Amino acid sequence: MGWSCPSTAASRPSEFAPDRGKRPSGGNQRVPGGTTSVLTAGPAARKSFTAGRLRAGRHTAERRPSAVEGRGNNTNKDRRRMMSYAIVGFGRIGQALAHAFARKNIDVTVASRRPPEALEPQARAIGPTVVAKSLREALEADTILLAVPFGEHREVAKVLPSWEGKTIIDATNAFPVPEELGGLPSSAFVAKAFTGAQLVKGFNHLGAATLATDPVVAGGHRVVFLSGEDEDATARVEALAKQLGFAPVKLGKLDEGGALVHARGRVWGPLIFQDLFKKEP
Numbered sequence: 001m002g003w004s005c006p007s008t009a010a011s012r013p014s015e016f017a018p019d020r021g022k023r024p025s026g027g028n029q030r031v032p033g034g035t036t037s038v039l040t041a042g043p044a045a046r047k048s049f050t051a052g053r054l055r056a057g058r059h060t061a062e063r064r065p066s067a068v069e070g071r072g073n074n075t076n077k078d079r080r081r082m083m084s085y086a087i088v089g090f091g092r093i094g095q096a097l098a099h100a101f102a103r104k105n106i107d108v109t110v111a112s113r114r115p116p117e118a119l120e121p122q123a124r125a126i127g128p129t130v131v132a133k134s135l136r137e138a139l140e141a142d143t144i145l146l147a148v149p150f151g152e153h154r155e156v157a158k159v160l161p162s163w164e165g166k167t168i169i170d171a172t173n174a175f176p177v178p179e180e181l182g183g184l185p186s187s188a189f190v191a192k193a194f195t196g197a198q199l200v201k202g203f204n205h206l207g208a209a210t211l212a213t214d215p216v217v218a219g220g221h222r223v224v225f226l227s228g229e230d231e232d233a234t235a236r237v238e239a240l241a242k243q244l245g246f247a248p249v250k251l252g253k254l255d256e257g258g259a260l261v262h263a264r265g266r267v268w269g270p271l272i273f274q275d276l277f278k279k280e281p
């Protein structure tokens, strides 16, 4: 049994390699239907990475209040509250996400099992708003993009005694789906480990090479699918996805629309690998 991730035919060969993290024995990376002829990004989407427009200084993204958070003073307070972001896992998907933040000049910390000094050269190469920190320091952020091999989520979850008040954006995939999930969508299983956090599944349906490229192609915005139990958390991630230039599409709860971006057994959800674009973000 193993953990895997979507890749595209345009991906580098290394993207077809199994995840490097710990996993149960016998797992091989699989591509749906045993074929690599999945959707690929167009030529424009394959243009080289850019660090984005680099302005003097940094800014942290402003939190967009959700509809249910009230109006008046509460809304103003929420508007003043600044969001902080961390990417945990600085491999293929973690770096692809870091490019998205760098492109928009949004601060993000990155961390993995390795010390920050080991990640710093790559972080710096991606852009000045990408800063490597220790895992513990990175987890001080209120929004954490989880980009570790599926089986490693438990190790990350153990680092904090409580995840109250935090939002986890789960970019992990479990493939083939291990039996221990007992029929739960993999992200619902991940959510159980992060006690107190709100989890939103997202940024998991495309290969890393595609995700790393500018999501604005010929005036269209690359779609990312979001699903989760909490509407406020999903709305916050929706706002972030838009800031990053993506067109978020909300699918509802994990076991409802979210099923479309989860694997079931040895079959990928039908929206995985679908590299779609919308005119409006």
Ligand SMILES: NC(=O)c1ccc[n+]([C@@H]2O[C@H](COP(=O)([O-])OP(=O)(O)OC[C@H]3O[C@@H](n4cnc5c(N)ncnc54)[C@H](OP(=O)(O)O)[C@@H]3O)[C@@H](O)[C@H]2O)c1
Residues within 6 Å of the ligand: 003, 004, 005, 006, 007, 015, 019, 020, 021, 088, 089, 090, 091, 092, 093, 094, 111, 112, 113, 114, 135, 146, 147, 148, 149, 150, 152, 155, 156, 171, 172, 173, 174, 203, 204, 205, 206, 207, 208, 209
């Ligand atoms: N690759 C894709 O195209 C793709 C697409 C969609 C979704 N995904 C999903 O995204 C996740 C990451 O995939 P990937 O391809 O980016 O994997 P990867 O290239 O192997 O990178 C994994 C990263 O996770 C870190 N890591 C592992 N265990 C950790 C732990 N306990 N605590 C902190 N960091 C840890 C590793 O850090 P060290 O280097 O320090 O060990 C490494 O930086 C997987 O769940 C995969 O299914 C991948």
